[in-house]
């Protein structure tokens with residue numbers, strides 16, 4: 277009987293295989309566990325055969341279905357260990373198999389794979405270009421140093437022609453995994469000793485100096501981060517049957533590298549477009565921190581209660597040991613603030629909702645005859661007063677109103693401050709506080725107690741400075757204090773911060789993920805156009821961010837974009853669309869219908885139910901397995917994902933929604949920010965779709981939509 281192992285390259289696409297192909301994988305793998313090696317080779321159904329012109333003679337293919345082949349690495353060391361590398365359509369599988377070479381890293385002793393054909397083709401032309409280059413990326417490191425870190429002859433030759441980190445990243449997919457990571461660390465300015473400690477020492481087996489076994493089976497056993505060994509039929513069944521569980525076992529190297537870096541000398545930040553696995557990385561970071569220090573207490577935050585519930589479920593699945601979960605508080609920043617204030621004062625704070633806050637500002641404005649709208653006042657209070665923690669009139673008169681595009685002279689500021697005081701008195705009279713005030717209060721309490729050793733923040737792009745102050749106060753400043761993940765392109769609440777000014781410095785510890793695991797390339801490229809050409813402020817407020825290099829390896833149908841003559845016609849078309857997805861075998865809980873406002877969702881719900889389709893509101897926090905097409909406003913779609921998504925009512929009236937847009941003449945900067953926030957909202961909604969996206973409207977379409985309708 278053979279021993280089975282699975283490589284990360286296989287898992288990266290496994291989830292996307294059609295059901296019959298997955299069944300074929302299960303059947304083929306079961307044979308490996310049942311048949312003696314000689315019978316495996318003789319088995320007509322499996323058809324285990326070598327690949328003509330393969331660069332690695334140990335590469336074989338197996339039959340999965342009529343049109344799909346699996347690629348495996350067969351033992352040549354007398355062992356019975358087979359490694360499943362990939363499953364793809366017939367021609368793709370052979371093409372992939374023929375170009376790959378597998379080697380054992382001399383330093384980490386792990387098994388690595390390279391695209392040897394592409395490397396051979398590319399290196400000579402780059403050598404010519406490098407001869408002219410003013411600077412080479414690795415010129416300060418000698419061959420000896422690079423070799424000690426596991427760089428072999430072919431990679432050394434390639435490394436010697438690389439001129440920039442962009443070029444290194446472009447090379448990345450071709451290079452052996454551990455060696456590429458070593459080069460990335462060096463390119464980031466790490467000293468060779470630190471790279472040895474972070475990568476080589478972490479992975480090299482303890483007995484590597486005395487045991488020089490370089491056999492395939494030993495290398496496979498040594499490669500824990502990229503290869504899973506599977507023992508027995510039950511484990512096989514479990515690993516192949518868990519939907520969406522792949523991320524638990526394998527991280528892409530760009531993800532692993534940030535999640536499992538032993539330690540950051542301070543805070544760290546990970547950005548990336550939708551679906552690049554930021555949440556996955558945050559969860560693995562928590563796992564790493566828990567395992568590294570058996571006493572560590574961790575705060576893991578996200579933006580909504582629904583996302584906190586899903587984080588808890590996923591973390592429970594990821595951790596091997598249930599007691600570890602007890603050391604993690606998983607919550608939203610507002611709930612944390614609420615708890616801290618409640619525990620400190622002995623009574624629960626009473627927060628005021630957004631609508632009531634606006635209403636209160638309207639009252640104050642009218643009462644004092646202020647010349648500003650409630651919207652202007654709400655934003656001034658939020659983006660200036662609370663953001664910069666302004667407590668007195670003197671502070672307000674002196675403050676730089678960052679991010680605001682209107683001027684306020686001293687007399688106007690004095691007048692506005694009267695408004696702030698009146699607003700506070702009204703709140704006091706009602707015994708209420710805004711969420712941000714509760715956060716500010718909690719920050720002062722936590723500052724004295726510091727209840728956590730590490731803080732991991734997901735969906736960081738929408739946090740207000742008051743919320744950041746609370747997070748900063750929750751953990752002592754030092755190594756691995758905050759680990760932050762977020763995407764500035766998904767900023768839907770227009771909170772901009774300077775992390776540095778809040779005592780959070782991620783300089784030198786900032787990484788970007790570029791590979792999208794969720795959506796097809798067709799959905800991504802269409803959705804990216806929704807953002808227009810506005811520069812996007814980065815997460816920490818130090819510069820701008822972009823989606824350059826952001827891509828998906830998955831492909832599928834182009835988004836279906838349709839216009840309708842009336843809302844009723846649009847809803848009727850929606851019912852048809854949902855029916856067609858259900859007919860294709862998509863489950864109700866894998867479909868979401870999303871609109872800007874609840875009125876249209878109510879209408880959609882009514883018609884879907886009348887047609888016999890069960891529905892459930894995302895805000896009611898259904899369990900993952902609960903039946904029902906998910907209905908959500910665009911805001912509630914944050915962080916979620918579904919196989920099929922219908923975004924309806926994308927009209928010029930809804931997006932942009934005029935009431936939420938500051939008029940240009942009142943504040944030009946805020947006007948731009950408000951508009952962009954709504955573009956982001958549509959972008960977030962559309963990028964929740966894994967396989968199919970349908971976008972529709974009736975009447976005049978939203979100007980945010982890329983031109984052309986179906």
Ligand SMILES: Nc1ncnc2c1ncn2[C@@H]1O[C@H](COP(=O)(O)OP(=O)(O)OP(=O)(O)O)[C@@H](O)[C@H]1O
Pocket residue numbers: 287288520522523526527528531548549550551552553554555556557763766792793794914915916917963
């Ligand atoms: N290494 C991986 N292998 C396979 N699937 C992965 C991997 N990393 C992430 N995924 C899958 O990709 C999808 C998106 O991941 P995740 O939600 O972490 O992305 P995100 O960057 O947080 O997205 P968003 O910003 O849009 O909320 C999930 O289905 C996740 O399971």
